[in-house]
Amino acid sequence: MPDRLKIGVLGAGAAAQWYYLPATQHWDDRLKLTAVCDVDEARAGGFADQYGGTAYGDYEAMLRDPEVDAVAVLTPHRFHTEQVIAALQAGKHVMVEKPMTEGFDDALKVCELAEANGLSVSCAPPNMLHPGQRRLMEIVSKGVIGKINLIKLSQNSMGPGSRPGAPTDFSWFYQSGAGGMSSMAGYGLVRLTGLLGGVKSLSAMATTSIPERVMRDGPAAGKKVEVDVPDNNVIVFDMGNDTLGTMDTGYVAMGSEAPMMSLFGADGTIEVYGGDQVLRIRLYRDDWQTDVDGWGDVDIPGLDTRWALHPATLLSLADAVLDGKPLLNGPRQLAHVIEFIEKVWVSAESGQRVDMTTDYTPPSWNELPMEVRDDKFGLA
Numbered sequence: 001m002p003d004r005l006k007i008g009v010l011g012a013g014a015a016a017q018w019y020y021l022p023a024t025q026h027w028d029d030r031l032k033l034t035a036v037c038d039v040d041e042a043r044a045g046g047f048a049d050q051y052g053g054t055a056y057g058d059y060e061a062m063l064r065d066p067e068v069d070a071v072a073v074l075t076p077h078r079f080h081t082e083q084v085i086a087a088l089q090a091g092k093h094v095m096v097e098k099p100m101t102e103g104f105d106d107a108l109k110v111c112e113l114a115e116a117n118g119l120s121v122s123c124a125p126p127n128m129l130h131p132g133q134r135r136l137m138e139i140v141s142k143g144v145i146g147k148i149n150l151i152k153l154s155q156n157s158m159g160p161g162s163r164p165g166a167p168t169d170f171s172w173f174y175q176s177g178a179g180g181m182s183s184m185a186g187y188g189l190v191r192l193t194g195l196l197g198g199v200k201s202l203s204a205m206a207t208t209s210i211p212e213r214v215m216r217d218g219p220a221a222g223k224k225v226e227v228d229v230p231d232n233n234v235i236v237f238d239m240g241n242d243t244l245g246t247m248d249t250g251y252v253a254m255g256s257e258a259p260m261m262s263l264f265g266a267d268g269t270i271e272v273y274g275g276d277q278v279l280r281i282r283l284y285r286d287d288w289q290t291d292v293d294g295w296g297d298v299d300i301p302g303l304d305t306r307w308a309l310h311p312a313t314l315l316s317l318a319d320a321v322l323d324g325k326p327l328l329n330g331p332r333q334l335a336h337v338i339e340f341i342e343k344v345w346v347s348a349e350s351g352q353r354v355d356m357t358t359d360y361t362p363p364s365w366n367e368l369p370m371e372v373r374d375d376k377f378g379l380a
Contacts, residue, residue, distance in 0.1 A: 132278025
């Protein structure tokens with residue numbers, strides 16, 4: 001087997017520029033960039049000159065390149081289904097930004113195609129690789145707060161169009177084929193299902209609270225965008241085992257000091273803070289027998305390692321392909337997440353509670369990656 005995974009990057013937008021192209025350079029012990037493809041072939045050429053590899057303006061031509069073992073699909077959401085399936089049909093392994101596909105049926109097709117051909121699909125978001133998720137899974141599995149009865153999730157922002165320093169036009173995030181639910185919910189749902197397994201049923205309400213957006217910065221600064229997909233979504237869900245939860249997600253919250261997840265157990269409470277990932281864990285205990293009560297912080301080892309960084313999905317793909325390690329952020333979990341999102345729209349339109357048809361069993365916490373800090377792997 002080769003000692004490095006040869007990567008072709010498909011889509012040279014913000015995700016590629018911020019995360020994945022630098023990762024191939026910083027983590028050159030595991031990854032080798034061999035191609036960059038973008039609809040703007042000149043832009044692809046500029047990044048190929050900077051980071052290495054052949055430039056393409058046609059992704060089908062890149063898929064025919066024998067120097068590409070795996071494709072990183074970093075294009076707008078509406079292209080993911082077609083491009084992930086095309087890469088798998090070409091015999092390439094895949095790393096795909098969220099969402100893996102637009103729809104649930106296509107998500108199942110990706111799972112079946114990858115499994116039938118012995119190919120790996122590494123899926124963003126990278127929650128299942130993050131040290132904070134590992135620590136959270138550990139303390140829950142050890143019964144520190146007892147049986148979990150109630151869950152509260154909040155995964156909100158105002159969307160990428162509100163950010164300063166935008167390198168590209170983010171207006172498509174507010175339109176059909178994308179939206180706050182598609183972009184934001186995955187973080188919370190991967191965290192939840194990685195902790196407690198699959199969701200059994202849900203009931204949802206969805207609306208568009210801010211019908212027009214103005215792009216803040218970058219090449220589209222000042223551009224007005226009509227929002228045609230719900231940006232404000234609230235869901236009640238059933239995890240089974242008499243455990244219920246709520247989730248709010250979308251593009252309607254500018255900021256919050258509340259935790260992004262709260263877990264209420266029979267013996268205590270866990271509150272989880274961070275942006276996309278678990279960066280701080282607070283634990284409340286009230287033990288009547290030992291007089292141990294109150295709030296305290298839980299240490300999270302490994303927050304300064306490469307597994308804490310967004311493009312760790314490329315490392316997990318390299319581990320799976322080169323070393324035969326289990327892929328802990330694989331497509332079956334993301335298919336469950338995509339079904340959840342699809343069922344939100346069904347429930348919101350019908351006003352009815354709907355059942356999930358898939359399930360998901362997470363790995364144990366000690367299967368998640370862990371390493372000692374090494375300055376070689378830091379991304380500036």
